[in-house]
Amino acid sequence: MTDDLTEHLSHLRARLGSLQEDDLPVHGGRTLAYVYDSGLGAVDELAREAVAAYAGSNGLDPTAFPSLLQMENDLVAFAAGILDAPDSAVGTITSGGTESVLLAVQSARDAHPEVTSPSMVLPSTAHAAFHKAAHYFGVRAVLVPVGPDFRADPDAMAAAIDDSTVLVVASAPSYAHGVVDPVTEVAAAAAARGIRCHVDACIGGWVLPYAARLGRAVPPWTFAVEGVTSISVDLHKYAYAPKGASLLLHRTPSLRRPQYFASAAWPGYTMLNSTMQSTRSGGPVAGAWAAVHAIGDAGYERLTAEVFGAVDALVAGVADIDGVGVVVPPDSTLIALVTDETCDPFTICDEMAERDFYVQPQLSYGDQAATVHLSVSAATLPLVDDLLAALASSVEAARAAGPVRVDPGIAAYVASLDPAGIGDDEFDGLLEAAGLLGPGPGPDDAAPGTSSGLALPSRMAEVNALLDLATPALREAVLVAFLDRLQRHGERPSG
Numbered sequence: 361m362t363d364d365l366t367e368h369l370s371h372l373r374a375r376l377g378s379l380q381e382d383d384l385p386v387h388g389g390r391t392l393a394y395v396y397d398s399g400l401g402a403v404d405e406l407a408r409e410a411v412a413a414y415a416g417s418n419g420l421d422p423t424a425f426p427s428l429l430q431m432e433n434d435l436v437a438f439a440a441g442i443l444d445a446p447d448s449a450v451g452t453i454t455s456g457g458t459e460s461v462l463l464a465v466q467s468a469r470d471a472h473p474e475v476t477s478p479s480m481v482l483p484s485t486a487h488a489a490f491h492k493a494a495h496y497f498g499v500r501a502v503l504v505p506v507g508p509d510f511r512a513d514p515d516a517m518a519a520a521i522d523d524s525t526v527l528v529v530a531s532a533p534s535y536a537h538g539v540v541d542p543v544t545e546v547a548a549a550a551a552a553r554g555i556r557c558h559v560d561a562c563i564g565g566w567v568l569p570y571a572a573r574l575g576r577a578v579p580p581w582t583f584a585v586e587g588v589t590s591i592s593v594d595l596h597k598y599a600y601a602p603k604g605a606s607l608l609l610h611r612t613p614s615l616r617r618p619q620y621f622a623s624a625a626w627p628g629y630t631m632l633n634s635t636m637q638s639t640r641s642g643g644p645v646a647g648a649w650a651a652v653h654a655i656g657d658a659g660y661e662r663l664t665a666e667v668f669g670a671v672d673a674l675v676a677g678v679a680d681i682d683g684v685g686v687v688v689p690p691d692s693t694l695i696a697l698v699t700d701e702t703c704d705p706f707t708i709c710d711e712m713a714e715r716d717f718y719v720q721p722q723l724s725y726g727d728q729a730a731t732v733h734l735s736v737s738a739a740t741l742p743l744v745d746d747l748l749a750a751l752a753s754s755v756e757a758a759r760a761a762g763p764v765r766v767d768p769g770i771a772a773y774v775a776s777l778d779p780a781g782i783g784d785d786e787f788d789g790l791l792e793a794a795g796l797l798g799p800g801p802g803p804d805d806a807a808p809g810t811s812s813g814l815a816l817p818s819r820m821a822e823v824n825a826l827l828d829l830a831t832p833a834l835r836e837a838v839l840v841a842f843l844d845r846l847q848r849h850g851e852r853p854s855g
């Protein structure tokens with residue numbers, strides 16, 4: 361290597377590090393959404409080495425890279441064990457929970473080519489990935505309101521099944537409220553009509569089996585439940601694997617068959633895929649394999665005891681903080697907090713960020729108030745007291761700050777927008793009205809953090825409150841316009 365190249369690479373290495381400075385920390389247990397931290401640094405290091413070592417390997421052809429097939433089958437076997445799967449069960453590694461869900465829906469649709477206008481029955485709390493599947497695959501989502509306990513209503517779901525239904529869904533647990541649906545009843549209703557039942561255990565699938573083993577009350581939801589035909593479980597959540605890995609298991613090979621795609625209708629190699637991706641990096645497969653085997657069954661049981669230790673302590677501690685409470689006692693490792701009228705949940709999120717804890721705002725939905733979401737990690741356990749103290753003082757600060765006032769002019773502007781037509785002009789108008797326009801284009805336009813277009817405030821309560829006033833369709837449209845604006849090179853968020 362020339363000296364010039366060496367110097368260039370070391371500059372880039374430093375730059376890769378400095379680019380990450382504004383990101384949320386992925387370690388340390390203070391980020392309570394998006395990342396899941398086992399707290400086991402050495403395991404993480406091995407998993408990252410595995411990602412790096414296999415980053416260039418291609419799962420497109422398992423005969424060319426038999427290592428990846430081996431690791432995939434090992435991971436499926438491990439999952440089958442904890443999910444009470446019968447010997448007939450099969451599985452596939454995917455890029456994430458959304459892809460697992462997409463494939464479950466696509467398989468259900470394609471198992472019934474005779475159904476001309478297919479639909480699926482979802483509890484209203486099902487993950488947005490199902491709405492994405494509906495959008496991609498033309499499978500109508502029939503939403504059934506959940507009961508007052510935020511769990512799916514099996515009678516109402518049974519009643520919603522009709523001749524067009526190709527799939528019925530339950531969550532273990534739901535992301536927004538952290539409770540497990542009554543899978544036994546939902547799956548029975550599906551089975552009675554000969555319909556597939558998918559359990560979305562993307563976020564609970566790797567902890568609930570261990571929770572049950574530890575003697576916690578976990579309602580049945582695995583393949584042990586008759587009528588459950590497929591389960592999704594994310595490795596990159598509570599298996600504490602690096603990002604980019606989830607599993608989709610089917611009860612039998614024939615249930616999985618429609619998931620496969622082959623095409624010999626061109627002059628190149630016959631394309632043969634089990635997932636939506638074709639070229640598929642070996643990195644996440646090897647990273648997940650390394651994490652799962654490094655932690656192992658006993659390790660997951662210990663981590664599950666830790667994470668539930670944190671969940672229990674947080675739930676107990678929240679009860680002592682005036683102004684906030686849990687929406688519902690959690691069945692799993694997710695906590696949703698609701699506030700009373702004395703404090704604003706979005707302000708609490710901002711105040712928590714000031715105290716170096718990232719918690720996630722959840723906008724109001726139907727008649728459910730806005731909430732604060734916490735995905736608790738094993739690494740959060742040693743920080744429980746700090747977190748509770750931060751929450752108590754955040755609630756106090758939110759009280760002192762008072763209700764978030766949305767400027768009536770901005771609210772009126774937003775309300776006047778047509779979700780179907782938010783173009784550049786409308787979005788510029790919104791930014792201007794909200795005072796979010798960054799410094800105009802200038803000579804240093806290309807310098808990160810100083811470019812034109814967007815100036816993200818460090819406090820998001822006003823923005824969230826504004827979104828909260830909007831209809832779901834308008835929220836989607838405004839946020840799409842926002843993302844579209846972010847993803848223009850040369851225009852980077854500042855602030």
Ligand SMILES: *Cc1c(COP(=O)(O)O)cnc(C)c1O
Nearest residue numbers: 456457458487489535560562563
């Ligand atoms: C996270 C999650 C998903 C989607 O998974 P991604 O990995 O983000 O694509 C689906 N369902 C539930 C319940 C989840 O928590």
